[in-house]
Amino acid sequence: MKKTLFCAATAAMAIVSSPAMAQEAGDIQLKVVGTFVSPDGGIEEVVVDGVGLPAGTDTAANDNFVPTIAVEYFVSKNFSIETIAGTTQHDVDAVSGLPAGTEVVSNALLLPATFTAKAHFDLGGVKPYVGAGGAYFIWLRDSAGGGIVPLGATDADLSNELGFVLQAGVDIPVNDSGFGVTLDAKRYFIDTTLQVRAGDTLVLETDHKLDPWVLSAGVSYRF
Template sequence: MKKVLAAAFAGVATLAAPAAQARDDEGKVQVKLLGTYVATDGKITAVNTDLVGLPAGTQTEASDNFVPTFAVEYFVSPNFSIETICCVTQHDVDAVAGLPGAQLVSDAKVIPATLTAKYHFDLGGVKPYLGAGATYFWWIDVEPGAATIPLGVTRTTLSDEFGLVLQGGADIAIGDSGLGITVDAKRYFIDTTARWYAGNTLAIETEHKLDPWVLSAGVSYRF
């Protein structure tokens, strides 16, 4: 029996060696081209200034968006990597209560600068991962909503903020050329302060919970 076990172990070791070598030879850099669905909240959590007299119970919601995303990932070790993404996403903010249907923010564009650390589980051709990190939402263009302009609003801003990110997904290899398919889900935890100005006068200031879900799928290449 000992001889059989030794022979079996030697056989498994022989078969496993090329696979282990293949894993060791995997590239340290992975790039991804993804289609990304961004589903934000946009709920008002506080009203700090209100010279207009918003109706009681006024509540808002931000629109969803679908955008292309480019990601770059560096593998510090076979199981540990650091990833950043690049995209610009655009959203409107509409009232859903108090002023239902009123557009309050138009075409707000944000760069969600994001850096996450990820741990990969090796299941052969499929490698699930979990990650966490930080983000900085940089608003590069915000326009007053159509419903605010008749009220004398001339400028609208959303504050840039830091936040946290949780991440999960999987990389699925296609052969051994470095090509693959990626599915990814992120949950951001971040707020913003919205301000509407009439000339130089701050007319309305509200705090908003954004907390978007960011769901992506696409192709990857590791080299």
């Protein structure tokens, strides 16, 4: 993925052939990108264990690739605020303790509500930026995985949580009409708590590290 983003940046810089549109306060930039989401998903702590997890049990969440839209407002020439729109779906499977691949959480659908403040730097044909902000992870859907249903699990819930995000990237104008190519990397710092129930009884509660890398590449339009 890192090699792909580097190649895309190289190709984009090669096609820059006309002056970039001047940046102004009040500008809005829309981005349509393909996004690679790579969370951790490991167990940080077992809080409640009513099912007798084997010693050393750990889990991981699968990666995903999804479309994303970003909307950015320039407060000044070199400062902007940005939010993203998109969802990503993940399973959480055992990697140790339980048989590898045992599905713990199935089809968890995440809305990673994210707002960042960004500082931009003008290097001529390339405009890098850095940013930071907050995120609220909202689980729109989650259910007990097939691997724990035989243990009596009837429901699995992941907690919505607040977290922190760091961001860096580059915007590369391709003409003076506002169109460009964009590359972006975010690292989130956020956890979640999994609660598994058998009927109304809480039988398992575990804290999980998410901390996903979110890497995006696509096109932009500024107006």
